[in-house]
Amino acid sequence: MTDDDLRDGWRQMSRQRELALGEAGEACTTQGSGEPKRANGSGTRRQWKELMELVATHGNLVQAMQRVCRNQGSPGIDGMTVDELPGYWNRNAETLRAQLLAGSYEPQPVRRVAIPKSGGGERELGIPTVVDRLVQQAILQVLGPRFDRHFSAHSFGFRPRRSAVQAVTQAQRYVRAGFDWVVDVDLERFFDRVNHDVLMERLARRIEDRRMLRIIRRFLEAGIMANGVVIDREEGTPQGGPLSPLLANVMLDDVDKALEARGHRFVRYADDCNVYVRSERAGARVMAALQRELARLRLCINEAKSAVDRPWNRSFLGFSFSEQQTRRRASARSLDRLKTRIRELTNRNRGVSFDQVLRDVKTYLTGWMIYFRPCEVREPRIVIDCWIRDRLRLYQLRLWRHPERIYFQLLAMGADKRQAAITARLTKRWWHATHTAGIQVGMPELYFQQRKLPSIKW
Secondary structure, rough: OOOHHHHHHHHHHHHHHHHHHHHOOOOOOOOOOOOOOOHHHHHHHHHHHHHHHHOHHHHHHHHHHHHHHHHHOOOOOOOOOOHHHHHHHHHHHHHHHHHHHHHOOOOOOOOEEEEEOOOEEEEEEEEOHHHHHHHHHHHHHHHHHHOOOOOOOOOOOOOOOOOHHHHHHHHHHHOHHHHHEEEEEEEEOOHHHHHHHHHHHHHHHOOHHHHHHHHHHHHHHHHHHEEOOEEEOOOOOEOOOOHHHHHHEEEEEEHHHHHHHOOOOEEEEEEEEEEEEHHHHHHHHHHHHHHHHHHHHOOOOOOOEEEEOHHOOOOOEEEOOOOOOOEEEOOOHHHHHHHHHHHOOOOOOOOOHHHHHHHHHHHHHHHHHEEEEEEEEEEEHHHHHHHHHHHHHHHHHHHHOHHHHHHHHHHHHOOOOOHHHHHHHHOOOOHHOOOOOHHHHHHHHHHHHHHHOOOOOO
């Protein structure tokens, strides 16, 4: 073998290695906002130009369909349910793939649904059809990993392997480090006010596949069906579609980069952003800078919900901090929402059995505990935990209703005659009756433990 043969073989091996690294570059992830490691930029550039081929692969679309079916959700304006989606896919798979590859796919208007907000008022959701959700999910599976590695390490919302608890924990570290003033920024109706031109310009910085850009634009401009009438949409990305969270992060990534360039310590989760500084004066300067940065994105701050304040006076993702030792706790608003929901579930006018009420309370408390498990302050939760059991005792007493029935039921549950009689006489003072010895002995803490009611006193 000659030296020329060796050199040619070496060049061929090097070329194959570079191509392999270029193709693998899109799958790798990096910490923070750093650039991905890649040996050949042309391979990466080609993937940004041929994204629709990746979206339209059979495997990617099947995975997206399975994800949509697993997430369930309400039907869109065409009435098709997620259970009907596999059958639709079997009949129309090739047609759908051809439309995506040609860039001719046309989404349908979304169905408008209003849900109550925890702080009052309503939040409008846009429910796409299940086929549109399938296409959005397929696009998300391709774009998500490619955009995510460029996002800031300070961004925690709607990203893989990141959570609200991680965001709160990072905020706690800043406060404990002495940055005990917070610039608490909430954007006014963010998802309803995203400017389409501004968002598309940011997407076009990386996406070179014009078909992809056209389809995303069509999703943004799809109308809203309300009371049988389609309303054109000139701004906003409706909450309810799989693609909206990614688009929100793309839109606000410039804000993250601007804060990073200034060396600020901050945490952002979707449109909630907290910047931690050492003084109120510094907080005022940061607030003014954020207003200018957001104005460039044609967004504005919700003045009523934003402020420069101490962290223990503010709520972030349902959490707050104690003034001493900066321990995590459920915010006062979160505890109020908990009590409001328990009142709804134990309302005497529900007309359901005690067992059903107990099941509903258990389900709600289980979810609440999973989210707020990182709380470190117990005191308010101990009081509310006792109050929840009293609400359940109250519901049971009202179901029994008549003094005679209350008396005999309590006797059967272990109360003595005197205790049962005192409780039975208080049918006009129900809340007072729940604190008498009769019902407390008949339905003690052990009773609820045996029924597997979760306790929030951990």
